Amino acid sequence: MTLETKKSVFVELGKFLSQFSEDNTIKKPNVLNNDPFFDSFIDLIKLSQSHNGWYTPEHVYFSIQSWAKALTEENLNQWLSAYSIDTTESKNVALILAGNIPLVGFHDFLSVLISGHNVLIKTSSNDQHLLPFLAKYIIAIEPKFTDKITFVEGKLENFDAVIATGSNNTARYFEYYFKDKPSIIRKSRNSVAVLNGKETKEQLIALGEDIFRYFGLGCRNVSKLFVPKGYTFDAFFEAIFEYQDVIHYEKYANNYDYNKAVFLMSNFKLLDNGFLTLKEDKSPASPISSVFYEFYDDINELQTRLESESEQIQCVVSDKLIENSIDFGQTQHPKLWNYADNVDTISFLLTT
CATH class of the missing domain: 3.40.309.10 (Aldehyde Dehydrogenase; Chain A, domain 2)
Incomplete structure (x- = not known):
């Protein structure tokens, strides 16, 4: 797949997600694959709190709307303009995801796929449903993603690099366990x-x-x-x-x-x-x-x-008291180019 094809798929995902909000969920015309996915996604959102007690509908809808606003052609073009991606050799990248907030691992998922790699995903027990649903939607838009997305329930095997997120304690385990692999290990912040x-x-x-x-x-x-x-x-x-x-x-x-x-x-x-x-x-x-x-x-x-x-x-x-600080009320509105821990995930994936 070309970079343009991959970007177009995520733009379509953004359009799909834009339909869902706490106060005004509306099924829009011309959204791809709406018929098989729209009602099912509403049902999943309603069930999210039964899967994880912290995932209230309000917060799940907030996360969905945040990604809907991020996944536009303009944002994707701005984010990826600094990279040369189409020349990347596909490798298998394992993701070990956290589950503290809804779709917390989506940026890593997006980064691996948009950079041309295959993704092996081990979800958190606290967030096992939202990302797999969105992966099914992506595959329905572009079936070529079928062989590039794998959810793993048991032991992770046959991977070339890993991005793992956990507590400070689990990070020490990750650093030891993955010491022979290129890795990004995220700790508590x-x-x-x-x-x-x-x-x-x-x-x-x-x-x-x-x-x-x-x-x-x-x-x-x-x-x-x-x-x-x-x-x-x-x-x-x-x-x-x-x-x-x-x-x-x-x-x-x-x-x-x-x-x-x-x-x-x-x-x-x-x-x-x-x-x-x-x-x-x-x-x-x-x-x-x-x-x-x-x-x-x-x-x-x-x-x-x-x-x-x-x-x-x-x-x-702060109100500009500290250099490079964020305005009040904006911490949960990161841009695609605002990387967790300030580690450039795309650069890591392109040089792995």
């Missing part, structure tokens, strides 16, 4: 926000999106705030109040109750608004329903520190 007290209410509301989307389970979710000495959290708590309904979700509420109890039994000082706790802590990784914070004295010193800790940080959010 977190995102942080840097405030100076001059943020508008609208910016702080958008920060709430960075915190609460996917219940905070993604590496792009903000789990740590850096604030100047003397900062008070009144404006922050007022702004995020509109996310209060999160506490009505049982799994989140259970985590809130448990983590709050653990903190209080340990005599930690907490700030609490009834659905989120704030705890002063140097760690970048906070548990679900909690955000850590830390005071800073000098923004330049903080910039240096964040650079030195870059291997632990996925995104930095």
Whole structure:
């Protein structure tokens, strides 16, 4: 297949996904293979929460819409314009996927196929249905993908390279197990926000999106705030109040109750608004329903520190206080060229 053919298939996938949203799912004319796939996808979305309790319809629809917006001809052309792909020799690339948020491994899946390789996929037990469904849709559009996509239930075998995502503990296992193969091994990361007290209410509301989307389970979710000495959290708590309904979700509420109890039994000082706790802590990784914070004295010193800790940080959010930071509310809207861990997956695949 030519690169143009592969791109056209994913553009069609984007058109298919664009039909599905939480408030306005509409079957559109001229979408390829709609009849055999449209109703089935709606049923799968409805069942997602039974497969994984964190995959609420709201969050699944959000992920679907994010990919629908990403998979346009313009975005694919911009992303791939820097690479020479059609000359690539096809190899077998194994993917070991995470399952913390819906379709979290789709970018790796897309990257392997668009670069001309074959993909062997070991899904997470927490996300075993969405990606296989989209793979079937892709194959229906272009049957030549049939021999290029394989889902593996048992042991991964006969692969030339691997991209594996897991916790810091599993990453050590991956690094040992795949030491003789070209690999990208992704570890746990977190995102942080840097405030100076001059943020508008609208910016702080958008920060709430960075915190609460996917219940905070993604590496792009903000789990740590850096604030100047003397900062008070009144404006922050007022702004995020509109996310209060999160506490009505049982799994989140259970985590809130448990983590709050653990903190209080340990005599930690907490700030609490009834659905989120704030705890002063140097760690970048906070548990679900909690955000850590830390005071800073000098923004330049903080910039240096964040650079030195870059291997632990996925995104930095601020109002241009930190170089290369992301605007409030944008952490869960990465572009195709925003690679996880800042590792260029396409370059890796083209040089493997």
